[in-house]
Amino acid sequence: MTDETAAADGGLTAEEQDVIDEIDEENVDFLRLQFTDILGTVKNVSVPASQAEKAFTEGIYFDGSSIDGFVRIQESDMRLDPDPSTFAVLPWRNGDDNGGAAARLICDVIDTSTGEPFSGDPRGVLKDAIARAEEMGYDVNMAPEPEFFLFEEDEEGRATTKTNDAGGYFDLAPKDLASDVRRDIIYGLESMGFDIEASHHEVAQGQHEINFTYDDALSTADNVATFRAVVRAIAAEHDLHATFMPKPIARINGSGMHTHMSLFKDGENAFHDDDDEFNLSDTAKSYVAGILDHAPAITAVANPTVNSYKRLVPGYEAPVYVAWSDRNRSALIRKPAARVPAASRIELRSPDPSCNPYLAFAAMIHAGLDGIERDLDCPDPVRENIYEFDEGKREEYGITTLPSNLGEAVDALEADETIQSALGDHVTEKFIEAKSQEFGEYIVEVSEWELDRYLEKF
Incomplete structure (x- = not known):
């Protein structure tokens, strides 16, 4: 099965599975799903590492109306799609990591109303x-x-x-x-x-x-x-x-x-x-x-x-x-x-x-x-x-x-x-x-x- 077929079937691609394996090897407890707002401020949604597979296959949803320059309250649902190539273990400890490591994944922002990349996502603008x-x-x-x-x-x-x-x-x-x-x-x-x-x-x-x-x-x-x-x-x-x-x-x-x-x-x-x-x-x-x-x-x-x-x-x-x-x-x-x-x-x-x-x-x-x-x-x-x-x-x-x-x-x-x-x-x-x-x-x-x-x- 190709990576594309796996993704279409809702499964993990080989690159995503590699990330899951590394999460286990590095004792990662939390994932920080990172993106930026229009002004360049880095934002992140923190999820337990156990949610990694869900993040890859379904995405993680958040309220876009709370982010400067994104959308109004009536069109607020956004989805974060992690890019597995950006996985990296953070070289410092954070208070909510319970002794384990934390890692980050940089995400693309998806407009859930259309299923298309959000036009206000700076990473999408560069793409x-x-x-x-x-x-x-x-x-x-x-x-x-x-x-x-x-x-x-x-x-x-x-x-x-x-x-x-x-x-x-x-x-x-x-x-x-x-x-x-x-x-x-x-x-x-x-x-x-x-x-x-x-x-x-x-x-x-x-x-x-x-x-x-x-x-x-x-x-x-x-x-x-x-x-x-x-x-x-x-x-x-x-x-x-x-x-x-x-x-x-x-x-x-x-x-x-x-x-x-x-x-x-x-x-x-x-x-x-x-x-x-x-x-x-x-x-x-x-x-x-x-x-x-x-x-x-x-x-x-x-x-x-x-x-x-x-x-x-x-x-x-x-x-x-x-x-x-x-x-x-x-x-x-x-x-x-x-x-x-x-x-x-x-x-x-x-x-x-x-x-x-x-x-x-x-x-x-x-x-x-x-x-x-x-x-x-x-x-x-x-x-x-x-x-x-x-x-x-x-x-x-x-x-x-x-x-x-x-x-x-x-x-x-x-x-x-x-x-x-x-x-x-x-x-x-x-x-x-x-x-x-x-x-x-x-x-x-x-x-x-x-x-x-x-x-x-x-």
């Missing part, structure tokens, strides 16, 4: 983007570089903004006091199947980066969601608070999530061309042109918080200028050096780790594919430091800037049909609604900076 690429003959690979801060906790266990070290870029102990924490995080990630390439202290005090290897776009988005959960949980075991907030401390570098991308066709890197000055194919250049063309709208999705725009300012290594380069990091897109053809890729430097990776990756993929479909011409690379350009020189080079705040970014999304299509009608509507509300609440607030500057002056 649709990948399907579009496959229809054009491409496989999409991605590799993000999520940065994070480690802060001390106060006496009551609440997060502070006091960093636990005074380290800088690539520093060693004793300045880098978090090296043991990073080591434990890496051990935890590796136990969940991650292939870690490198880890190091970042530029700012208390800031860190752990890089994992290239993978297909869906696996990579799953990995980002998992990465954030693992980092937070293991940091908490060290009495530290890990945050992926883009700019938690003023006037120092913020945390980004530079994202590397490439397309493969028939097993070959479609971005590579030996005969090109930059080793980039025409396909790659059109993909770059598509990203540049849709950059303002992508920013709403890849930089989705008010705080994101405290990072996207000149002077702190974050890109704000819509251009590309093979040399410097002041441009939005960089072409990293590659020793072998398979490693040719582009790097989008604007995303930050507060984004929903499924939606952000979907927006990037659709933008790049739109550039290929329209055969867009890629502008010349800018090899000079754009941060040193005045406004006149930027105009001369045709360099525009990313949105300066969340409100402008949402306006750009509302004007971009391609990125709206990438997200789908449901996600677009709910995302714009949520982010417009967030920006509206922000602009009516009065900050301590304003009080300190103006209260006694006027």
